Amino acid sequence: MDKLYEKRKKVVYDLICDDLYVPMKFKEMAILLQVSKEQRDDLRKILEELELEGKIYLSKKGKYCKGEARRLTGTYRASLKGFGFVVIEGEDADVYIDEKEDGGALDGDKVEIVIIREPKERRREGKVVRILERGVTKVVGLYQMRHGKNYGFVIPDNQRIAQDIFVPVEKSKGAMDGHKVVVELTSYGEPGKKPEGKVVEIIGHVNDPGTDIMSIVKGYDLPVGFSEKIMNQADRVAKPVSDADMAGRRDLRNWQMVTIDGEDAKDLDDAVSVTREEDGYLLGVHIADVTNYVQENSALDREAKERGTSVYLVDRVIPMLPHRLSNGICSLNEGEDRLALSCIMKVDMSGHVTDHEIAETVICVDRRMSYTSVKKILEDEDVQEIERYQEFVPMFRLMKELSGIIRERRKRRGSIDFDFPETKMILDESGKPIEIRPYDRNVATKIIEDFMLLANETVAEEYYWRELPFVYRTHEAPDEEKIRALATFINNFGYSMHVGTNEIRPKEIQKLLAKVENTPEEALISRLALRSMKQARYTPENTGHFGLAANYYTHFTSPIRRYPDLQIHRIIKDNLRGRMTPEKMEHYQSILPEVTKHSSEMERRADEAERETIKLKKVEYMQKHIGEVFEGVVSGLTKWGMYVELPNTIEGLVHVVNMTDDHYEYDETHYQMTGIHTHKVYKLGQKLKVRVTGTDRLLRTIDFEIADEGDMNYGEKQW
Template sequence: MLLELMYDKNYRPMKFRELCVLLDVSKARRYELETALNQLVDEGKIGISAHGKYGKPELFTLKGSFSSTSRGFGFVTVEEKDNDIFIAPDNTLGALPGDVVLVSVISHANGSRREEGRIVRILEHTLTSVVGTFQKNKNFGFVLPDNQRILRDFFVEKGKDMDAQNGDKVVATILDYGNEHKNPQVEVTEILGAKNEPGTDVLSIVRSYGIPEEFPQEVLDSLDSIPEEVTEAEKIGRRDMRDFHTVTIDGEDARDLDDAISLTFENGIYHLGVHIADVTHYVKEGSLLDEEAKNRGTSVYLADRVIPMLPRKLSNGICSLNAGTDRLALSCLMDIDEEGTIVNHEICETVICVDRRMTYTMVADILDGAESPEEYKDFVDDFKLMKQLSDLLRKKRSGRGAIDFDFPESKIILDEKGRPIEIKAYEHSAATRLIEDFMLLTNETIAEEYYWLELPFVYRIHETPDEEKLRTFATFLNNFGYSLHLTNHTIHPKELQKLLSRIEGSEAEGLISRILLRSMKQAKYSPENLGHFGLSAKYYCHFTSPIRRYPDLQIHRIIKEQLHGTLSKSRQEHYEHILPSVCDSSSKLERRADEAERETDKLKKAQYMRRHIGDIYEGVISGVTAYGFYVELTNTVEGLVRAANLDDDYYIYDQEHYQLVGEMTGRTFSIGQSVSVVVVDADTLTKQIEFLLYYPEEDWSKGETRHGKRKSKTHRK
């Protein structure tokens, strides 16, 4: 009766007393009514407002997007809320990652505790297919998803499996989404190959994230009108800069070269030219090529392949600034004084001819004083001048408070079958830093000009951290004897930079740096200039990589229209209309690419460490949880030491200090601490690596170990 009443179209939300009067409930039976109401609220069949009024759940719910974790719980992102709503495993209603849902808030945020909710209805499923391992039974099968955040197996009826064999990697289309009590049902639509077949592993990740691989034939056919080389007619009206000493500096295996540098110095002024491939000359707005680039958003760089945003005829051909060939560019020419200040700049369409294709290694060797090959001798002074300007710009950027997180990146070397044969930390050199410094300066210069022109634009923004996260971080710092100065509940990036300088070289450096990084927001694209907190920049954009990033290509289009005088009022209104969607889409596609790259790296690291079971490594604790701690090796591989295998004591998780503490011995494990570990497991399905602490007295070659004699337990302090 209660449900019938509340779902009646004429029913309005009521408080408990009003309901009692309406239903003519005696005082003696009011407890029964209240119990029944609370049960229906717990089941999600009735909602309750913040003011205690009862009604349909939809009346008190929020619409958002669900994202899950491998541990069963999840979060709902609501557009009008700054923070996500936590969803416990029992309250997900069987939602899948990406589902659009209605969530009812069941407890509000309190201190460091998140707002918690319950999903009451799934409005829309965005997942249409799943990639995973096929498990065959006699009369049916299952697909076990590769995505560890999908916690459900997918049922396959007999006859809908394409004769897939046990262990095959497959793509399956979802036919029925099931519910919290019933498995979803799928039909196998593609067999990618056996799980151990070369390339199948990475292909599974690509398909799992829905990253388009091959270009549609109609897009490739549209390239027929694009020339192989720059024609004389295309050079007309452009500034000719082919006589300038111009170089590209990239990685050894780079093929899409979209930025080149020229630099001279006279009368106390550096004349820096940053020349960017003029991709929009060939990719016209609204064309099939443009729509495909927008749908891809970015090139994706995986361990064994590159999935380009643009077809290779453009990305490796006419748009790539290959040495010895004429190329069209959009150049930012900057005059910089000896204080590192830009005194004049100009943006113009140019034609350039790169003199030398340099790699980071070559330039780093030259800057280190190595003997230069004859073909580069005429450019040695150029590179030294670049290093001089780079140091000047870095010092100036540091002076205003730009934050420099220097965590090691991975370099994974594969054999011809895609098997990892070496993993090492990718070292940043003077050569990589100077290119970074010049690109940052260019991006800031472009963004500032177009901000003051008050024209529609795409900015790269990084917002100030949340006040609550800052307060939590400041409290955490006090444990190490450091303090953080907050002004009006916010902070200037220079304060964080000073902090990083103070902790440099200390045992707490790794811990504090990582916790600080987790406290910051994620950079994204926006039509509104909100500044870049991490760079301490008022104006910032992405201008320098239009071959591999759609936002860069988009703002090139705006800049060229402004240069040509065709950015009319109607065109400005056009951009104001489309840019919010472009920014939102590009930000999401960037995150998709980042996640696919991380998953591929984790997979290759697991495959590599699987061949090193029993090997001993030195590492540093990179994270601590109630169930153990993570250790990062010098080769950037990270694995878990389970608390259950720390058998020398009973360990308590001290959440406030991010450490495990031995109850009897007082022994602690905290982030930044050096430890020796032995590899005991590497699961290529979950991509998880497991370590045990290594004790020198143990003879691992004979399988002798003190571990496993008894299991310890942990709990939160």
């Protein structure tokens, strides 16, 4: 049989390589070879093998040709609709992969593809010819037994994994119906056969408190705890600040300074101080010197580098460093001596930094302030709060003054400020959401934001001109075609923006956001503008930050929770102490490409996990409100329905099939839904009442229907 198969392969190959017949489509070849219907699958298999061997390739017109097509390597990303894309490193445009051409690839797999079509107007289309490395080895999902059978299935939480996973009973680890489990894949399946796996961990029953969030933790492969070795090392290094520790440092313990954070924050890594100078202000941004306790290449450092960042989920924080450090000796706690790296800046009345110093210091924070308290003092003029913190009130007023100057200067140069309200979620002891509301920025959050941004820019600029190896936070200019698409879209609403040849300036985006402020379409246009941007990332090369309109930017201010900041502190200290030898420079140059790449990836993972937990709790919250009516605004329109956002940031879908008073069509040109009989129109920003009709915890979706104007079946709480 094998000999016959090889003989057929040679005949097919010779036929394709014969100039008399090349190129030809599959159907033409089958006719020429007089292949029967039953033999066609065998012919396809032969062609696929020859393609894998690189001897032939499929042309854009679907014809087989001799020679090898251009092969690309990238990461396969599956969509929820079956098809996928391959992201090629170093290329902006990804490659579309039809469901029939995915070669059995799963989301996250590293694959080799060939381009089969390159249309002028649309994205390239490709075909997976080889899976180089599996991105998924473990899957989290819901275990379901097949009663009376000796097997079960795991339904993946990740909707991008389309197939259930077959689990023989002897590999189920005793899992029962309704258990959330982690299953390790032992086989990735093939046409007509499901992937197989073995249960390696039972997370808990789907209805048990905490199982939902832990499933997300496991699904994103987030670390759950620290090893005994790391905990022991943290205990050893977390000693009180001694005279030896302070030797050679600038002593700032007599400076008036505070931390300003959220009420529930425990890892306080930045303190601020401001005094008035003759020709401006003296601003001090004092950052915890974590590198004093986390030595390079120690067990603590290796773990922090692997984690890349702390992860902030709705019900827990997964820290980059053990709490013994992050909430203890590294945290700038009130009234305690702490080691710091300080960026002390002289800022003139126009917001320019005229002089600065970066120094190793010892500090002692006078007060641990909350955003709420500072807002009460500066915005609400709360008499009790002003009395309570009277000795600090003059400094807070200086901070507000300076913050406004810095912000105005940033605005003048074109910095883009996407002011979306974040979600503030209150959970009970069992992890159930009891309140959801927008977490708005106020004067206090803006003060800290402005001061941290200025320190980050100042540090980045100094080290850029020192020409030392460094870690920058970069944000590239958006693709011209995405901006042109945005410019075309906003014309529907009567707005325009100037797009120069091969260049878009951040000021144009800023102007657009200013124009749409307080309009019904503000939320949509702001989101579309944000989506047209590229993602910021960490790089060893400085290419500037488009969104901030900054030539130099870094992350210097959060070494407790971000590894790039910790890495930067090491470089700064080596420079300050005269240890930046050619050997040390070479060392940093060799490690920074991988450090920045991994940190960027871990940041993406953390953001996605955080978003998933928020979506999950929003769905859980609305389960208690099915049948109730709320007022919201139309936040998005598509051919399948309208998205409506409630004032508490929860968003749901009114599906077009549930708009029963008429047949509604989506008018893409004017971005509205129109009833073909009644001519009733729904537009962005329009207020309307909706009833909650259902939720789906697996898909993390909320369904609404339009409520009658007279329906007063309001929920107990209106937002």
